Amino acid sequence: MVRPKYLLLLTALGWLGSACTNNEETYLPPLVASSSRGNLRFKGPERLNSDVAAALELPADAVCTELGMYQCTSTVHNVALGGVEPYGTGLYEPSGVTSSTTPLVVERLAWSACTRRVTTDFADLGAAVIFRGIKLNSAKLADPDGEEVRAAITQLVQRGLLREPSENEVARYIKLARDIEATGNAEPARAWMQAVCFAVFSSAEAVFY
Amino acid sequence: MSLKKNGRLSRREALKALTLAAAGSTTLAPFLFGCRQAQSTAETTEAIGGRRSELTTKPKFLIVIGAAGGASIIDSFLAVRATEAGASAAQFNTFPDASVQSVAGSPFRAVRYMNSKLGSIPIAVNTDQLAFVQKYRDDMLVATSIGTSVNHTIAQKRAITGNAAWKGRTLQECVALQWGQGMPLPNVNMAVGGYGERGTDVSLPASVYPETVTNPSLWPLGLDGQKGVLGTPAADVIALARKTRNDLDTESVFGQTFAKTQVLARWRSQRENSAGLEAQDLITRLNVLPDLPPQVPLSQYGLSSSPDGARVRQVFPDFLIDPFSGQAALAFLLLKNQVSAAVTIGPDFNVKLGGTSGIVNPPLAFDFSHNDHRSAQAFMWARILSTVDKLITLLKSEPFDTATGETMWDRTLIYVATDFGRTRTRPDNATVFSSGHDLNNGFLLISPMVKGNTVLGGVDPLTTLGYGFDARTGAPKVGSVASNEPDIFTGVLTAMGADLSGSGLPDASAFKA
Numbered sequence: 001m002v003r004p005k006y007l008l009l010l011t012a013l014g015w016l017g018s019a020c021t022n023n024e025e026t027y028l029p030p031l032v033a034s035s036s037r038g039n040l041r042f043k044g045p046e047r048l049n050s051d052v053a054a055a056l057e058l059p060a061d062a063v064c065t066e067l068g069m070y071q072c073t074s075t076v077h078n079v080a081l082g083g084v085e086p087y088g089t090g091l092y093e094p095s096g097v098t099s100s101t102t103p104l105v106v107e108r109l110a111w112s113a114c115t116r117r118v119t120t121d122f123a124d125l126g127a128a129v130i131f132r133g134i135k136l137n138s139a140k141l142a143d144p145d146g147e148e149v150r151a152a153i154t155q156l157v158q159r160g161l162l163r164e165p166s167e168n169e170v171a172r173y174i175k176l177a178r179d180i181e182a183t184g185n186a187e188p189a190r191a192w193m194q195a196v197c198f199a200v201f202s203s204a205e206a207v208f209y
Numbered sequence: 210m211s212l213k214k215n216g217r218l219s220r221r222e223a224l225k226a227l228t229l230a231a232a233g234s235t236t237l238a239p240f241l242f243g244c245r246q247a248q249s250t251a252e253t254t255e256a257i258g259g260r261r262s263e264l265t266t267k268p269k270f271l272i273v274i275g276a277a278g279g280a281s282i283i284d285s286f287l288a289v290r291a292t293e294a295g296a297s298a299a300q301f302n303t304f305p306d307a308s309v310q311s312v313a314g315s316p317f318r319a320v321r322y323m324n325s326k327l328g329s330i331p332i333a334v335n336t337d338q339l340a341f342v343q344k345y346r347d348d349m350l351v352a353t354s355i356g357t358s359v360n361h362t363i364a365q366k367r368a369i370t371g372n373a374a375w376k377g378r379t380l381q382e383c384v385a386l387q388w389g390q391g392m393p394l395p396n397v398n399m400a401v402g403g404y405g406e407r408g409t410d411v412s413l414p415a416s417v418y419p420e421t422v423t424n425p426s427l428w429p430l431g432l433d434g435q436k437g438v439l440g441t442p443a444a445d446v447i448a449l450a451r452k453t454r455n456d457l458d459t460e461s462v463f464g465q466t467f468a469k470t471q472v473l474a475r476w477r478s479q480r481e482n483s484a485g486l487e488a489q490d491l492i493t494r495l496n497v498l499p500d501l502p503p504q505v506p507l508s509q510y511g512l513s514s515s516p517d518g519a520r521v522r523q524v525f526p527d528f529l530i531d532p533f534s535g536q537a538a539l540a541f542l543l544l545k546n547q548v549s550a551a552v553t554i555g556p557d558f559n560v561k562l563g564g565t566s567g568i569v570n571p572p573l574a575f576d577f578s579h580n581d582h583r584s585a586q587a588f589m590w591a592r593i594l595s596t597v598d599k600l601i602t603l604l605k606s607e608p609f610d611t612a613t614g615e616t617m618w619d620r621t622l623i624y625v626a627t628d629f630g631r632t633r634t635r636p637d638n639a640t641v642f643s644s645g646h647d648l649n650n651g652f653l654l655i656s657p658m659v660k661g662n663t664v665l666g667g668v669d670p671l672t673t674l675g676y677g678f679d680a681r682t683g684a685p686k687v688g689s690v691a692s693n694e695p696d697i698f699t700g701v702l703t704a705m706g707a708d709l710s711g712s713g714l715p716d717a718s719a720f721k722a
Contacts, residue, residue: 031465032462032465032466033466034465034466034467034468034469035466035467035469035470038467038469038470038471038472040467040470040472040473041472042472066427066430066437067430067437067505067506067507067509067510067512068506068509068510070427075424075427076424076427076428076430076431077430077431078423079421079422079423080421080428080431085423087559088401088423088532088557088559089399089400089401089402089405089421089423089557090362090401090402090405090557090558091405091421091423095407095421097415097418097472097475098472098475098476098479099420099421099479100393100394100416100420100479100482100483100486101394101420101431101432101483101486102479103434103476103479103480103483104431104432104433104434104483104486104487105431107434107435108430108431108433108434108435108437108438111434111435111438111441112438115438115439115440115441116440119440161463166461166462168457168460169457169461172453172456172457173453175453176449176450176453179449180442180446180449183443183445183446183449185442185443185445185446190442191442191443191446194440194441194442194446194450195442195446195447195449195450195453196450196453198447198450198454199450199451199453199454199457200454202454203454203457203458203461204458204463204464204467204473204476205458205461205463205464208467208472208473208476
């Protein structure tokens with residue numbers, strides 16, 4: 001049996017440890033279980049390009065080009081996206097980690113693909129791939145909370161993240177539409193389409209697996 | 210707790226105490242670990258060492274030039290004349306006396322070489338190292354070396370880690386850690402093979418690991434998330450889109466499931482830091498390219514050339530056809546704009562056509578010595594020294610601190626790293642011969658921070674092999690052929706004045722000015 005003074009000691013030690021206010025466990029408890037392995041991988045240039053191309057129904061070589069002619073994922077930003085360059089610099093193996101410029105390159109790719117998709121969709125919303133049937137009131141969304149907008153969000157998340165959107169996500173993206181309108185943007189509907197597409201395809205969930 | 214008469218614990222008491230200690234440590238450890246993680250800045254700094262001067266001194270800069278293939282020191286600054294080698298002159302790599310020029314008041318030598326062919330490539334090789342040595346001798350230090358590998362990639366890596374002299378860190382990582390912590394991209398690496406690898410010390414902050422660049426002319430386009438992409442929405446919309454995405458990244462099931470992974474932690478950190486890259490407009494400031502439609506239609510895409518672009522292109526006119534020139538141009542801009550503290554460049558193993566002779570880079574770079582040793586070494590040394598000269602000229606013209614009159618060059622060290630030396634033997638008096646890989650060689654360091662006009666070690670003219678030196682005193686150790694990779698590694702850092710406390714590295718005071 002442990003003597004009371006030892007119990008006191010253990011209690012004191014426990015209190016001392018818990019007094020450290022910087023333990024992550026002491027606040028913001030996760031709503032879902034945290035992965036015990038967490039073996040995430042970055043998609044890499046080829047997979048990223050082909051996933052975006054397939055999701056947005058774009059030709060693979062039109063997803064992203066620099067200066068209109070230099071392929072982003074296979075040429076210009078291949079290594080920043082975790083690719084290899086065996087013939088020039090003898091980089092035979094990918095680094096395995098994202099680099100300082102990777103997030104920016106992902107954003108360039110997402111903007112490039114999304115502006116292209118939106119340009120085509122916007123020209124004929126009735127036959128649009130993603131934003132089909134969305135009604136406009138001048139340059140604004142006629143009803144940011146409408147069924148067509150929700151359907152477009154669902155399309156994007158299904159195509160980009162291969163799952164249904166959560167209610168929170170739908171609400172966030174609808175709020176994004178209202179926030180963009182509030183900026184006084186001259187083309188808030190088009191800007192929202194680009195922005196919501198960008199948000200989905202540059203999300204961590206879209207680029208890691 | 211009762212004690213025995215002899216003052217010791219009884220067996221029962223001792224077991225109980227141990228049990229309690231174990232229980233206590235189990236209880237306490239996770240909390241203490243949590244505290245350490247949350248408040249780790251000072252401890253981490255202590256553990257990784259060498260960051261004090263980052264806060265207290267002005268930055269210094271390191272340029273590593275990976276002279277791929279094996280740049281032979283006895284085909285440059287420590288060349289041997291035939292008459293010095295006695296009877297063995299005909300069998301070893303010695304030069305006709307007239308080809309090895311002395312430099313007044315200097316221990317360095319300079320090779321003059323002429324040939325009508327570069328191996329089987331029908332171009333003339335006509336090089337002379339004298340002007341370079343005369344110009345820079347007071348900033349030059351040559352240290353003889355004995356490596357531990359004649360495998361290209363392994364030897365290249367060891368040339369930048371001192372064969373894991375300091376926890377496997379590379380020189381570039383050490384410099385980035387010491388002086389580059391406040392810089393956007395402290396360590397940019399454009400070189401090949403082992404010169405392009407990161408070190409093996411996983412305790413270092415991710416920011417000091419190399420940012421690999423394989424296309425120096427187009428790489429700056431990746432330094433902004435949207436500039437140059439046509440049709441993107443206005444900046445305030447982009448900010449809203451990013452905020453929505455970031456919020457959802459935290460709130461989503463995916464984000465919560467993997468919130469504690471290193472991968473996502475790094476991703477979040479890199480995303481936050483990337484705002485700094487955009488804010489500094491590095492996509493413009495580092496852009497060597499001119500606005501040259503239709504191949505380079507910068508203005509059509511809302512982009513523009515660096516304010517220093519014209520000047521840099523004038524110095525490195527072959528920047529588009531010669532990757533090494535393109536790397537040097539970007540290296541200068543990275544240092545000038547204090548984007549990086551360490552940059553690494555170097556020729557690769559591929560043949561590059563162009564230039565006045567028709568060949569910019571021979572196949573295998575210095576390793577073309579397998580085909581024609583003398584011509585390959587002469588051609589490649591000229592290529593390296595020409596680039597070094599241009600970089601120094603640019604850095605000298607760039608003010609660093611107007612109050613002190615310092616230029617960028619005053620705070621920069623160029624380390625010409627190489628894989629290894631070359632074998633010394635040749636068929637009797639052959640002027641065209643092949644060479645293999647040899648551990649025996651030497652390295653060139655150039656900087657106002659090194660002990661200039663100095664050779665550490667020396668070459669035995671009878672064998673043309675180098676011998677070692679005492680890294681603390683600089684005294685030659687004739688006959689010593691012990692490996693000294695850590696000495697070279699430490700010498701670079703010592704010359705730069707890096708904080709090496711706790712590193713366990715040898716004293717290499719002999720390298721410092």
